[in-house]
Amino acid sequence: xxxxxxxxxxxxxxxxxxxxxxxxxxxxxxxxxxxxxxxxxxxxxxxxxxxxxxxxxxxxxxxxxxxxxxxxxxxxxxxxxxxxxxxxxxxxxxxxxxxxxxxxxxxxxxxxxxxxxxxxxxxxxxxxxxxxxxxxxxxxxxxxxxxxxxxxxxxxxxxxxxxxxxxxxxxxxxxxxxxxxxxxxxxxxxxxxxxxxxxxxxxxxxxxxxxxxxxxxxxxxxxxxxxxxxxxxxxxxxxxxxxxxxxxxxxxxxxxxxxxxxxxxxxxxxxxxxxxxxxxxxxxxxxxxxxxxxxxxxxxxxxxxxxxxxxxxxxxxxxxxxxxxxxxxxxxxxxxxxxxxxxxxxxxxxxxxxxxxxxxxxxxxx
Amino acid sequence: xxxxxxxxxxxxxxxxxxxxxxxxxxxxxxxxxxxxxxxxxxxxxxxxxxxxxxxxxxxxxxxxxxxxxxxxxxxxxxxxxxxxxxxxxxxxxxxxxxxxxxxxxxxxxxxxxxxxxxxxxxxxxxxxxxxxxxxxxxxxxxxxxxxxxxxxxxxxxxxxxxxxxxxxxxxxxxxxxxxxxxxxxxxxxxxxxxxxxxxxxxxxxxxxxxxxxxxxxxxxxxxxxxxxxxxxxxxxxxxxxxxxxxxxxxxxxxxxxxxxxxxxxxxxxxxxxxxxxxxxxxxxxxxxxxxxxxxxxxxxxxxxxxxxxxxxxxxxxxxxxxxxxxxxxxxxxxxxxxxxxxxxxxxxxxxxxxxxxxxxxxxxxx
Numbered sequence: 222x223x224x225x226x227x228x229x230x231x232x233x234x235x236x237x238x239x240x241x242x243x244x245x246x247x248x249x250x251x252x253x254x255x256x257x258x259x260x261x262x263x264x265x266x267x268x269x270x271x272x273x274x275x276x277x278x279x280x281x282x283x284x285x286x287x288x289x290x291x292x293x294x295x296x297x298x299x300x301x302x303x304x305x306x307x308x309x310x311x312x313x314x315x316x317x318x319x320x321x322x323x324x325x326x327x328x329x330x331x332x333x334x335x336x337x338x339x340x341x342x343x344x345x346x347x348x349x350x351x352x353x354x355x356x357x358x359x360x361x362x363x364x365x366x367x368x369x370x371x372x373x374x375x376x377x378x379x380x381x382x383x384x385x386x387x388x389x390x391x392x393x394x395x396x397x398x399x400x401x402x403x404x405x406x407x408x409x410x411x412x413x414x415x416x417x418x419x420x421x422x423x424x425x426x427x428x429x430x431x432x433x434x435x436x437x438x439x440x441x442x443x444x445x446x447x448x449x450x451x452x453x454x455x456x457x458x459x460x461x462x463x464x465x466x467x468x469x470x471x472x473x474x475x476x477x478x479x480x481x482x483x484x485x486x487x488x489x490x491x492x493x494x495x496x497x498x499x500x501x502x503x504x505x506x507x508x509x510x511x512x513x514x515x516x517x518x519x520x521x522x523x524x525x526x527x528x529x530x531x532x533x534x535x536x537x538x539x540x541x542x543x544x545x546x547x548x549x550x551x552x553x554x555x556x557x558x559x560x561x562x563x564x565x566x567x568x569x570x571x572x573x574x575x576x577x578x579x580x581x582x583x584x585x586x587x
Numbered sequence: 588x589x590x591x592x593x594x595x596x597x598x599x600x601x602x603x604x605x606x607x608x609x610x611x612x613x614x615x616x617x618x619x620x621x622x623x624x625x626x627x628x629x630x631x632x633x634x635x636x637x638x639x640x641x642x643x644x645x646x647x648x649x650x651x652x653x654x655x656x657x658x659x660x661x662x663x664x665x666x667x668x669x670x671x672x673x674x675x676x677x678x679x680x681x682x683x684x685x686x687x688x689x690x691x692x693x694x695x696x697x698x699x700x701x702x703x704x705x706x707x708x709x710x711x712x713x714x715x716x717x718x719x720x721x722x723x724x725x726x727x728x729x730x731x732x733x734x735x736x737x738x739x740x741x742x743x744x745x746x747x748x749x750x751x752x753x754x755x756x757x758x759x760x761x762x763x764x765x766x767x768x769x770x771x772x773x774x775x776x777x778x779x780x781x782x783x784x785x786x787x788x789x790x791x792x793x794x795x796x797x798x799x800x801x802x803x804x805x806x807x808x809x810x811x812x813x814x815x816x817x818x819x820x821x822x823x824x825x826x827x828x829x830x831x832x833x834x835x836x837x838x839x840x841x842x843x844x845x846x847x848x849x850x851x852x853x854x855x856x857x858x859x860x861x862x863x864x865x866x867x868x869x870x871x872x873x874x875x876x877x878x879x880x881x882x883x884x885x886x887x888x889x890x891x892x893x894x895x896x897x898x899x900x901x902x903x904x905x906x907x908x909x910x911x912x913x914x915x916x917x918x919x920x921x922x923x924x925x926x927x928x929x930x931x932x933x934x935x936x937x938x939x940x941x942x943x944x945x946x947x948x949x950x951x952x953x
Contacts, residue, residue: 222610224588227907228832228889228892246589248591249596249615318717344714466595525598
């Protein structure tokens with residue numbers, strides 16, 4: 222289906238590079254263009270698992286909190302206890318509303334005691350955070366800065382990053398970041414990213430830096446076989462990387478999303494949804510995210526909820542699915558009722574192309 | 588460019604009808620699919636101006652305010668004075684943040700003294716409103732109900748609406764609504780819509796009603812030449828219907844958008860952005876939305892800001908443009924600095940296809 226472009230669907234600082242690399246498809250994420258395929262989803266997947274790719278993930282917009290109450294406001298947003306968070310750390314933080322419903326599942330970066338970036342998934346978290354900061358009369362500024370992440374992902378990412386940013390960048394541990402010089406500018410580089418192949422995210426501050434950095438990475442990685450890439454549907458399902466809006470929505474609590482380990486409901490004092498989540502944490506969720514195998518030939522695009530049935534009883538839905546060349550099965554993510562979520566349970570899934578058997582797994586593929 | 592579909596880009600209750608009608612393009616609006624073209628943008632335009640069309644505008648999601656403080660919360664959102672608003676009225680309300688920046692330009696419907704729907708443009712206004720209601724401890728519930736608007740637009744809309752909802756619906760004045768029976772259900776029908784051709788919007792409460800109503804309208808309008816349609820790029824530019832995200836963003840005040848007549852900064856007591864807008868209303872804006880003609884052959888798709896130049900000085904940008912068959916010119920909407928916004932001013936506009944002359948007009952085409 223054709224996507225009609227307009228200014229409202231924002232381009233990114235890396236769009237010229239993405240276009241020159243022959244992007245073949247986009248999705249829209251935070252009202253911005255996100256590439257979905259270059260050669261083919263399967264060829265991109267194979268390349269990601271063996272080489273190194275540069276991803277335009279500028280759609281991960283930043284919400285910057287700055288001021289004496291920045292940390293206090295961040296704790297209002299999430300049930301994760303942030304008291305131990307140090308500058309230089311990335312925290313994955315479920316963000317919930319007053320009923321404990323997921324509003325976003327961003328990564329927060331602590332730049333300084335009074336300054337944070339929240340690198341957001343697909344919802345206008347800026348509006349939620351700005352309204353809370355203002356209404357609670359906190360001393361904090363909440364804005365979207367001119368920062369666009371560029372990801373370097375794949376097994377050869379360390380080699381490529383070392384060439385631009387040196388060995389200190391490669392020495393970063395997972396979910397740590399540092400400030401690194403490039404062309405006289407200081408950039409945040411973190412060991413993170415939306416794949417299981419390892420890599421980094423460079424927080425490009427200043428749109429004018431986008432294409433020079435893109436080009437420098439492409440040149441420096443030529444002998445490594447570097448290519449333009451993007452978050453890969455197959456790889457992220459295999460790896461159990463959830464997608465906000467697909468696998469979870471405001472209807473779900475973090476516990477339903479399997480994110481209970483990021484909820485410190487006893488100690489996350491100040492979190493807006495704490496009362497509601499306290500209740501859920503005592504009783505446990507009645508449905509939860511699960512990995513599932515779908516039998517048979519490659520399934521088509523999961524562009525809507527696929528209902529899961531046990532006989533005549535609706536017991537959940539599949540929300541992401543793809544054919545996995547490596548595992549020779551249809552890998553899928555769904556939300557399943559506790560009565561039917563044990564590993565090995567066989568269910569019926571209703572797809573556009575007809576019914577298939579879906580089997581609940583004990584874990585993801587990687 | 589191909590749009591990659593996923594559950595995150597929500598389908599609507601009318602999607603089966605849209606697909607059966609041969610939709611050829613989509614945009615994404617409020618994380619939902621919005622058709623952009625059926626036959627061709629020009630053929631759709633001609634048909635809209637002469638017949639009647641059914642539009643899937645479910646992307647106009649509703650934010651429902653319900654409770655004793657509903658009216659108070661609504662006034663916090665907007666500089667428009669709402670004291671005179673009566674049940675049965677639609678109000679176009681600019682929604683602003685604490686600096687007077689536009690967050691959305693929705694239509695509010697007063698269903699009852701303690702119940703409103705806000706029919707939103709493309710931003711997650713739900714998060715802003717919910718956070719404010721909660722943080723200010725107002726007695727109000729803020730939710731997205733299962734309501735999907737379906738528009739009936741075009742010169743024959745009155746005839747078609749009369750056949751389904753009777754003469755009382757046709758008697759509605761502009762921006763008034765009523766409750767009408769259909770198949771035993773009560774639906775809100777308003778005389779409103781995102782075209783200058785006249786028509787109605789039906790607020791379909793309950794997704795299961797979507798396709799039966801779609802089919803009933805298609806059947807009842809067969810002899811009128813009814814077709815599936817959608818907001819038309821050419822027609823809405825000719826008519827000066829602004830598009831949030833295209834022609835205005837959070838960077839703009841309502842005054843810059845030419846919406847000063849909806850700002851009662853003296854009397855809209857409670858509006859969050861009132862202090863900031865008070866200042867702007869005294870001084871006047873330094874840039875404002877203008878209609879512009881672009882010279883020469885049909886211009887391509889305006890998928891990014893097109894800078895406007897007066898010699899070497901940047902004086903604004905064009906944000907929407909299309910070739911108009913009726914006016915035999917490229918019709919455009921832009922934001923122009925006050926030094927260059929007088930009708931007749933000739934500027935240079937930089938498009939992907941090269942530079943053209945852009946002439947500021949005194950008003951829109953309709």
